[in-house]
Amino acid sequence: GRPPMIGYLLLVPADQQPPVLPLPFALPDPHPDPVAEPEASAPGAPPAQPEADGVRHLVRVDDVQRTAAVDGRPLDLTYLEFELLAHLVAHPGRVHTRDHLVTTVWGYGHVGDGRTVDVHIARLRRKLGTEYRNAIQTVRRVGYKYTPPTAR
Known part of the structure; x- marks a missing residue:
């Protein structure tokens, strides 16, 4: 059979952007974002504002x-x-198979x-x-993905 899939749960405060982790089961993003350079924040500088791009995160x-x-x-x-x-919200734009969601959300023991x-x-x-x-x-025929809605 296939080796078990390993998932990582990352808890991030609602006002911060989660870091993007390369996961073994991640499917390639059909619409990759242009690579953003991490802002180098000088000591004592205020933290970068996640909403500075003008996008309000409507689902929190x-x-x-x-x-x-x-x-x-x-x-x-x-629950x-x-x-x-x-x-889903933690991995915007990634396609999740139903099997992956069952394993991750319901747990390994869940049939x-x-x-x-x-x-x-x-x-x-x-x-x-x-x-x-x-x-x-x-x-279709794969699963689901979450696309953050943008403020109208």
Whole structure:
């Protein structure tokens, strides 16, 4: 059989950009961002503002308080819905297979199938609301990816 997949959970404060880690199961990003040079911050300089690019992050996930909000509206999520959303939001633009999501979100011991993931994705989309449901995109015959919505 295949070797087990290894996943890493990275907890990052909601106001910071997560570092991009090369993971063994990461699929190539179909729309790679131009490589951004890390800002060299002088000692005593204020930290770089993540919102300086003019993009407001409309979907916010707080791993510490386990809360999620879309455009300032708190979402009432179950444990698994929160884990699923947090995982997708932590890796914007990456395509996740259903198998990977089951392993990562539900855990290694879980015997689940893609339908379980589909049901939870559908619930998440419903809770995100019509304006933001498309942030979670279906990638045909592969799985799902999260594309951060931009402020209109």
